[in-house]
Amino acid sequence: MALVLTEEQSMLRDSARGLISDKAPVSHLRHLRDSKDPTGFSKELWHSFAEMGFAGLLVPEEFGGSGLGFMEAGVVMEEIGRTLMPSPFLATSVVAASALNRGGNAAQKSEYLPKIASGSLLATLAIDEGAKHRPLQTGLQAVRAGNGFKLSGAKALVVDGHVVDLLIVAARTAGSAGERDGMTLFLVNPKAKGVAIERTIMVDAHNAARIEFADVEVNADSVLGEVDQAAGLLDGVLDIGRGAVAAEMVGLSDEVFGRTVEYLKSRKQFGKLIGEFQALQHRAAELYVDIEITRAATMKALQALDADLAKAASAVAVAKARAGTTATRAVQEGVQMHGGMGMTDQFDIGFFMKRARVCEELFGDANYHTEQLARARGY
Amino acid sequence: MTDSMTGDSEPAELETFRNETRAWLEANCPPEMRKPATSDADVFWGGRNAKFSSEPQRIWFERMRDKGWTVPDWPKEFGGGGLSAAEHKVLHAEMAKMGARPPLSSFGIWMLGPALLKYGNDAQKKEHLPKIAAGEIRWCQGYSEPNAGSDLASLQTRAESDGDDFVITGSKIWTSYANYADWIFCLVRTDPAAKKHDGISFILFDMTSKGVSTKPILLISGYSPFCETFFDNVRVPKSHVVGTVNRGWDVAKYLLQHERAMISGMGERGVGRPLGQIAADSVGTDGQGKLEDAMLRSQIARFDVDEAALAACAERAVDLAKAGQAHPAFSSAMKYYGTELNKRRYEILMSAGGVDALEWESERSRQGARPRAWLRTKANSIEGGTSEVMLGIVAKRILDLPGA
Numbered sequence: 001m002a003l004v005l006t007e008e009q010s011m012l013r014d015s016a017r018g019l020i021s022d023k024a025p026v027s028h029l030r031h032l033r034d035s036k037d038p039t040g041f042s043k044e045l046w047h048s049f050a051e052m053g054f055a056g057l058l059v060p061e062e063f064g065g066s067g068l069g070f071m072e073a074g075v076v077m078e079e080i081g082r083t084l085m086p087s088p089f090l091a092t093s094v095v096a097a098s099a100l101n102r103g104g105n106a107a108q109k110s111e112y113l114p115k116i117a118s119g120s121l122l123a124t125l126a127i128d129e130g131a132k133h134r135p136l137q138t139g140l141q142a143v144r145a146g147n148g149f150k151l152s153g154a155k156a157l158v159v160d161g162h163v164v165d166l167l168i169v170a171a172r173t174a175g176s177a178g179e180r181d182g183m184t185l186f187l188v189n190p191k192a193k194g195v196a197i198e199r200t201i202m203v204d205a206h207n208a209a210r211i212e213f214a215d216v217e218v219n220a221d222s223v224l225g226e227v228d229q230a231a232g233l234l235d236g237v238l239d240i241g242r243g244a245v246a247a248e249m250v251g252l253s254d255e256v257f258g259r260t261v262e263y264l265k266s267r268k269q270f271g272k273l274i275g276e277f278q279a280l281q282h283r284a285a286e287l288y289v290d291i292e293i294t295r296a297a298t299m300k301a302l303q304a305l306d307a308d309l310a311k312a313a314s315a316v317a318v319a320k321a322r323a324g325t326t327a328t329r330a331v332q333e334g335v336q337m338h339g340g341m342g343m344t345d346q347f348d349i350g351f352f353m354k355r356a357r358v359c360e361e362l363f364g365d366a367n368y369h370t371e372q373l374a375r376a377r378g379y
Numbered sequence: 380m381t382d383s384m385t386g387d388s389e390p391a392e393l394e395t396f397r398n399e400t401r402a403w404l405e406a407n408c409p410p411e412m413r414k415p416a417t418s419d420a421d422v423f424w425g426g427r428n429a430k431f432s433s434e435p436q437r438i439w440f441e442r443m444r445d446k447g448w449t450v451p452d453w454p455k456e457f458g459g460g461g462l463s464a465a466e467h468k469v470l471h472a473e474m475a476k477m478g479a480r481p482p483l484s485s486f487g488i489w490m491l492g493p494a495l496l497k498y499g500n501d502a503q504k505k506e507h508l509p510k511i512a513a514g515e516i517r518w519c520q521g522y523s524e525p526n527a528g529s530d531l532a533s534l535q536t537r538a539e540s541d542g543d544d545f546v547i548t549g550s551k552i553w554t555s556y557a558n559y560a561d562w563i564f565c566l567v568r569t570d571p572a573a574k575k576h577d578g579i580s581f582i583l584f585d586m587t588s589k590g591v592s593t594k595p596i597l598l599i600s601g602y603s604p605f606c607e608t609f610f611d612n613v614r615v616p617k618s619h620v621v622g623t624v625n626r627g628w629d630v631a632k633y634l635l636q637h638e639r640a641m642i643s644g645m646g647e648r649g650v651g652r653p654l655g656q657i658a659a660d661s662v663g664t665d666g667q668g669k670l671e672d673a674m675l676r677s678q679i680a681r682f683d684v685d686e687a688a689l690a691a692c693a694e695r696a697v698d699l700a701k702a703g704q705a706h707p708a709f710s711s712a713m714k715y716y717g718t719e720l721n722k723r724r725y726e727i728l729m730s731a732g733g734v735d736a737l738e739w740e741s742e743r744s745r746q747g748a749r750p751r752a753w754l755r756t757k758a759n760s761i762e763g764g765t766s767e768v769m770l771g772i773v774a775k776r777i778l779d780l781p782g783a
Contacts, residue, residue: 003695004702261778276782281774288773289712296695297688318687373687374680379655379670 056117081251161209425514
């Protein structure tokens with residue numbers, strides 16, 4: 001399959017870009033932040049997303065979705081990255097929808113997937129517990145109690161954690177932290193007794209929460225997939241999330257870069273446009289190459305996910321690792337080349353730097369994924 | 380890359396072509412030709428004085444030539460295979476999977492051929508392309524001069540009009556394998572009064588012409604892949620000019636794009652053993668199979684990430700070209716990154732090899748193959764346009780930044 005967008009994918013990109021640039025430019029994020037908006041995103045815009053078929057983009061048609069693939073999800077994520085629009089799309093439509101679709105039984109799918117597609121249900125995966133993304137280190141305990149389980153422990157960086165209707169919680173039902181066996185996914189109502197949610201205002205002004213679970217009772221029907229055997233399901237779902245975040249970072253990098261190049265063409269110092277200086281030209285050119293290479297690696301990963309999820313891990317590791325280093329470079333060059341203006345809150349560039357830092361931590365940073373590739377290659 | 384990165388589904392005709400190609404390669408590629416080339420003798424360049432270094436090398440070359448697969452995507456009438464871009468990609472992938480060596484290496488294939496296909500007249504195409512495809516004529520490139528390197532368009536080799544001929548005087552430098560070449564494609568100044576880009580012509584002539592001489596240049600690798608080439612009143616028919624007289628810069632630039640694409644691919648990405656395993660041979664591994672040298676391991680892993688990403692980008696560049704969406708200067712971006720990455724690969728290989736990688740002449744070290752190759756890569760970011768020139772091209776032509 002060619003590493004270029006098909007006509008349909010280009011149309012999807014154009015319609016996503018049209019909506020997002022019109023309704024949610026960077027000023028939209030700025031407004032949500034400054035007004036201390038309690039939901040942290042626009043419900044109205046989310047309904048538009050649902051009406052255009054984006055909310056259920058990955059949901060199969062039989063459950064009311066569009067039944068599209070990860071390349072298409074990446075196309076939308078890239079556009080989200082361009083304006084930094086806070087949206088439930090990543091947590092609900094990409095990660096949670098994939099977890100439910102891949103791990104859910106018939107009853108779970110028909111209960112939740114149509115609601116995701118219609119935009120009426122928000123969901124998220126609660127996975128990280130420590131400072132860094134280490135899925136195998138899951139230690140939140142789920143012990144059998146009667147017909148079900150009791151959950152105890154805490155999760156961090158739960159995206160949209162304070163606004164969702166459904167939590168998908170990774171817990172340990174057997175073994176100990178670090179082991180692949182013994183992990184189980186649970187569907188948990190955030191309003192259940194013993195769930196304490198603290199919205200954490202993050203550097204990027206996007207939604208996240210810390211959640212504590214104190215003897216939270218769930219019944220046996222709440223298990224998503226097989227008891228003790230969540231590792232395989234999680235691998236795939238996390239890789240989907242990683243591919244999507246990589247696409248967001250490509251959009252973010254490309255946007256920062258575009259704004260920076262425009263600045264180089266308009267700002268004058270020493271009687272010249274600063275873009276005439278070779279020191280800046282070469283740095284801009286290097287960054288351009290970095291972004292193009294990262295874009296290709298990300299498309300390759302999304303295609304690999306569409307082709308065969310189980311074999312996509314290395315391609316995804318390459319994409320997320322590259323996206324991390326490239327976005328980090330892009331936002332730093334963006335601020336540096338904008339000079340003092342880049343340091344001001346009034347100017348948008350800083351928002352991109354902050355979001356890039358969060359994306360880098362989401363689902364594993366460049367170091368994590370570089371390590372994964374080394375292991376996969378046997379050294 | 381691993382299979383995990385090529386798991387695409389493809390149309391039925393292409394699937395059939397893939398299966399047939401795989402079967403044909405299996406049946407026709409001698410086992411000896413399925414190992415990476417390790418010495419100069421393993422590479423067959425063709426030409427009037429060509430000798431095969433082994434019987435399998437001859438067999439492999441002749442079988443591929445007869446199928447038109449020395450130049451798979453050239454038209455059949457010129458000795459090519461007439462493959463579509465998609466089929467060519469399949470053939471390339473199947474050969475890579477098997478580790479099959481290219482049957483013929485040639486500047487005629489990589490550089491002159493594409494330029495002739497675009498700018499040559501019918502007579503020139505009929506005369507030269509089939510001989511390139513069949514490996515009968517070996518070409519060299521007369522571009523750089525002692526005072527025209529990065530600033531190539533300031534070249535001074537003169538071609539003076541004399542009846543039906545041009546008479547050429549001057550000198551070239553960094554002419555790859557000029558001492559082995561049969562013909563040269565050469566940039567000469569046909570109008571000294573014009574602006575520097577406007578007085579250049581692209582001309583072809585036989586290296587046995589009276590007045591041509593060559594002198595190999597000994598490099599830091601101990602090898603002499605390049606020559607100085609001298610022209611002393613060399614008489615060449617005007618019919619040997621490719622394209623229009625004084626418009627040779629257009630041809631030169633077009634050819635340079637192909638040259639840059641070729642150089643960016645020099646690292647043979649994804650071919651052979653992974654760097655991490657090569658390093659394991661010399662530095663050893665711990666109980667979990669991890670390299671004993673943690674910092675080296677991390678260098679290699681970062682390299683592998685970048686190399687895989689570049690491979691995806693190279694694939695995408697081909698797909699963009701097919702879709703008519705490629706920027707003509709994109710090969711400069713690839714050339715910059717590919718050559719810098721290849722230098723990084725060899726720095727890692729030298730570090731991984733440690734003391735063993737320092738031997739220069741022993742049998743054990745295959746006559747210092749690794750250090751010589753390491754030194755050779757330092758030219759990658761100079762030849763065909765330096766990294767700095769490439770970045771300048773990206774800045775001006777792709778990013779449209781202001782200035783000279």
